[in-house]
Amino acid sequence: MKTLVTGGGGFLGRTIVEQLLRRGAEVRILARHAYPALQKLGAECVQGDIQNQEDIERACKDIDVVFHTAAKVGAFGRYRDFYHANVIGTQNILESCWKHVIPKLIFTSSSSVCYAGEDQVNVDETTPYPKTFLSPYSQTKAISEQLVLKANDKKGLLTVSLRPHLIWGPRDPYLLPRVIEQAKKGRLRIIGDGKNLTDISYVENVAQAHLLAADALTSTSRVCGKAYYITQGKPVVMWEWMNLVLKGAGIAPLTQHISAQTVYRIGAALETFYTILHLPWEPPMTRMVAKQLSTTHTYNISRAREDFGYTPQISTEEGLNRFFAYLNASSKK
Numbered sequence: 001m002k003t004l005v006t007g008g009g010g011f012l013g014r015t016i017v018e019q020l021l022r023r024g025a026e027v028r029i030l031a032r033h034a035y036p037a038l039q040k041l042g043a044e045c046v047q048g049d050i051q052n053q054e055d056i057e058r059a060c061k062d063i064d065v066v067f068h069t070a071a072k073v074g075a076f077g078r079y080r081d082f083y084h085a086n087v088i089g090t091q092n093i094l095e096s097c098w099k100h101v102i103p104k105l106i107f108t109s110s111s112s113v114c115y116a117g118e119d120q121v122n123v124d125e126t127t128p129y130p131k132t133f134l135s136p137y138s139q140t141k142a143i144s145e146q147l148v149l150k151a152n153d154k155k156g157l158l159t160v161s162l163r164p165h166l167i168w169g170p171r172d173p174y175l176l177p178r179v180i181e182q183a184k185k186g187r188l189r190i191i192g193d194g195k196n197l198t199d200i201s202y203v204e205n206v207a208q209a210h211l212l213a214a215d216a217l218t219s220t221s222r223v224c225g226k227a228y229y230i231t232q233g234k235p236v237v238m239w240e241w242m243n244l245v246l247k248g249a250g251i252a253p254l255t256q257h258i259s260a261q262t263v264y265r266i267g268a269a270l271e272t273f274y275t276i277l278h279l280p281w282e283p284p285m286t287r288m289v290a291k292q293l294s295t296t297h298t299y300n301i302s303r304a305r306e307d308f309g310y311t312p313q314i315s316t317e318e319g320l321n322r323f324f325a326y327l328n329a330s331s332k333k
Contacts, residue, residue: 001025001026001064001065002025002026002028002062002063002064002065003020003025003026003027003028003063003064003065003066003067004027004028004029004030004059004060004063004065004066004067005017005020005027005028005029005030005066005067005069006029006030006031006050006059006066006067006068006069006070006093007029007030007031007068007069007070007071008027008028008029008030008031008035008038008043008045008069009029009031009033009035009038009045010031010069010070011167011171011172011173011174011203012069012108012164012167012203012206012207013029013031013067013069013070014035014038014171015169015203015204015206015207016067016069016207016210016211017029017038017041017043018041018207019204019207019208019211020211021041021042021043023211026044027042027043027044028043028044028045028046028059028063029043029044029045029046030046030048030050030055030056030059030070031045031046031047031048031070032047032048032049033047034047046058046059049089050070050085050089050090050092050093051084051085051088051089051092052092053092053095053096056092056093056095056096057096057099059096060093060096060097060099060100060102061100062100063100063102064102064103064104065102065103065104065105065106065214066093066097066102066104066105066106067106067108067210067214068090068093068105068106068107068108068148069108070085070089071085071086071089071108071141071144072085072086072137072140073137073174074135074137074282075135075137075282075286075288075289076135076271076274076282076283076286076288077136077137077282078136079136079139079140081136082136082137082139082140083136083140083143085140086137086140086141086143086144087140087143087144087147089144090107090144090147090148091147093105094147094148094151094157097151097157098154098155098156098157101155101156102157103156103157103158104157104158104159104214104217105148105151105157105158105159105160106159106160106162106210106213106214106217107144107145107148107159107160107161107162108161108162108164108210109141109144109145109148109161109162109163109227110137110138110141110163110164110165111163111164111165111199111229111297111299112135112137112138112141112288113129113138113141113142113145113163114127114128114129114130114142114163115130115134115138115292115297116130116131116132116133116134117134117287117288117291117295118295119196119295119296119297120295120296120297120298120299121197121296121298122298122299122300123229123297123298123299123300124229124299124300124302124303125226125227125228125229125303129142129146134286134287134288134291135286135287135288137288138288145161145163145227148161149161149225149226149227152224152225153224153225158217158218158219158221158224158225159217159224159225160213160217160223160224160225160226160227160228161226161227161228162206162209162210162213162227162228162230162304163227163228163229163230163299164201164206164209164229164230164231165198165199165200165201165229165230165231165297165299166198166199166200166201167201167202167203167206168200168201168202168203168319168323169202169203169204169319169322169323170203170322170323170325170326171203171326172203172323176245176323179242179245179246180245180246180249180251182284183246183249183251183254184251187284188254189254189256189257189258190239190254190255190256190257190258191257191258191259191260191263191290191293191294192257192259192260192294193257194237194238194239194240194257195237195239196237196238196239196294196295196296197235197236197237197238197296197297197298198235198236198238198241198296198297198298199231199232199233199235199236199297199298199299200231200232200236200241200316201230201231201232202232202312202314202316202319204313204314204319205230205232205312205313205314206230208310208313209228209230209304209308209310212308212309212310213228213304213308213310215308216307216308216309221307221308222307223307223308226303226307228301228303228304228307228308228310229299229300229301229303229304230301230304230310231298231299231301231312232312232315232316232319233301233311233312234316235298236316238293239254241316242254244320245320245323248320248323248324248327249324249327260290260291260294260295263285263290263293263294264287264290264291264294266285266290267283267285267286267287267288267289267290268287270283270284270285270286271283271286271287
């Protein structure tokens with residue numbers, strides 16, 4: 001099997017690449033940078049951008065399965081930048097799949113495509129897309145997902161979309177390192193009463209889900225043209241879990257609280273300020289982040305269990321142990 005992983009040098013993409021290689025698959029990655037470590041493992045690296053059709057054409061030649069993980073991620077930024085990377089990039093991937101008669105496309109979506117800032121308790125895939133979005137990332141991922149699902153069974157292409165929530169683990173470049181950094185600087189507070197639940201997704205489990213979905217993606221399968229939530233299957237109390245992370249990083253637990261309404265207003269003000277001044281960075285707080293840190297969001301993964309046999313192989317406890325081992329090893333380099 002010849003596979004292509006867009007964004008193969010990224011956090012999730014790299015884990016998918018490693019699992020595919022362990023299976024004995026031929027793996028090609030499309031990424032903006034070179035990744036010698038992956039080449040040493042046996043992956044073929046094509047440097048390019050999903051916004052460039054010629055780059056995608058080179059990457060898609062002679063491919064059987066595409067795992068499309070590449071995306072512009074973030075809680076703030078210009079809509080057009082997210083649109084070009086996420087929507088146009090995905091459309092380019094679809095066009096190349098059709099041109100090269102590639103039979104399978106597994107799309108990495110996000111749980112945020114159906115999140116509008118309110119509590120979500122054990123929601124499933126019947127939840128509709130919201131009328132308004134809190135971030136251009138969520139909105140453009142929702143558009144992209146709809147393009148992918150609509151493309152199923154068109155010109156011989158079968159598609160499926162996976163919606164992981166809060167991916168974390170060793171090599172995490174964004175989520176847990178940001179929490180740890182803010183806590184070290186004394187800038188982190190428990191938002192609201194601290195009792196909100198959240199689902200989380202260990203990176204190796206998410207990668208496994210992608211491979212299982214690819215295996216199940218056949219013309220007679222229930223998987224075709226559907227979206228699936230992917231998590232650990234066991235929600236955690238968000239702020240208790242964050243304190244476990246901080247404890248493992250040698251940082252005192254959080255005890256001070258700040259109201260959710262106050263943080264939301266701060267996020268809105270900072271977004272306005274950064275937009276007016278055309279600042280290129282992400283604000284320390286946004287409306288989306290404020291809502292995600294103060295609301296409950298848990299997801300039912302029964303459909304993934306039933307349709308393609310997804311069962312998280314690595315528990316949250318084991319995942320934390322692996323993450324702390326990674327932190328300790330990184331601190332000694």
